[in-house]
Amino acid sequence: MRDAAIECFAAEGFPASVRTIAARAGVSAGLIRHHFGSKEALRAECDVEVLARHRSLKAEGLAGPAAAMAQLAEADEHGALLVYILRSVQDGSPAGTAFVERMIADALAYSEAAVADGVLRPSLDPPGRARLLVTNAIGGLIVQLAMHPEIPLADFKTVLKTTLDEIALPSIELYTYGVFADSSYLDQYLLYIGDPPR
Incomplete structure (x- = not known):
């Protein structure tokens, strides 16, 4: 029942009726x-499950490149999670806000674990980096899908394929090499603020 509810909420948004979920x-x-x-309690359980699956996928993907590529090969089964996350952000309710804040807390935890494992570089501001990565990813998804109104959100596989086709390579490249050729912008900003995060 919970998995059916996740798919219904992803396909139709949170106004999806209990009857639709039951069917x-x-x-x-x-x-x-x-x-x-x-229905509110059902949504709360769905939130917990989607967050747990998302956290697990992120942690597995940061275990190494082979694990990340294996996830790409099985990506079709994760489309509903992606759209559920999008619906949670678009919802604008306290439940949606709390959902995103939990995503950010999860991102901080798995990012710091990856730093300890030597997979990610340390950050001057780990909580700020986690917030930026999550909000940029979600915001980018919203813009990307807004530019493809022909794709119904209920078509989870197409949503996921379109997203991956357009952003996978530039995202991995950006995370690997960064954008600036040297540290001069960061150096100047740290001088400007005078008291960088510890």
């Missing part, structure tokens, strides 16, 4: 209400 799960609406209590 997708092949159960009665009454059973969903009995098991979860309310």
Whole structure:
């Protein structure tokens, strides 16, 4: 039932009805209400599950290049998670805001673990970097999909394929080499603020 709810919320947004979710799960609406209590409680459980899956995927991807490439080969099954995350941001409710804040906290945790493992470079501001990476990724996804109105969000595979085709290579290149040719902009900014983050 929870997985069907994740897919329904991703496909239709959070106004998706309990009846729609029940039909997708092949159960009665009454059973969903009995098991979860309310649609809000069901959404809360879906949030927890989507965050856990996302955190696991990120941690696995940072285990090494081979693991990351294996994830790309199996990417089709993760399309609903991507669209669910997008719906959570677009929702604008306290639940959506809390969801994004938990994504940022997760990003800080797996990023710092990857720093300790030597996979990522240390940051002068680890919480700030985690927030930037998450908000840039989500914001970029919103803009990217807005430029492809012909793709229905319910078509999870096409959404994911379009996203990966357009951003995978430039993203990996950017994360690998950066953009600036030297540290002069960072050096000047650190002088400007006078008290960089510890």
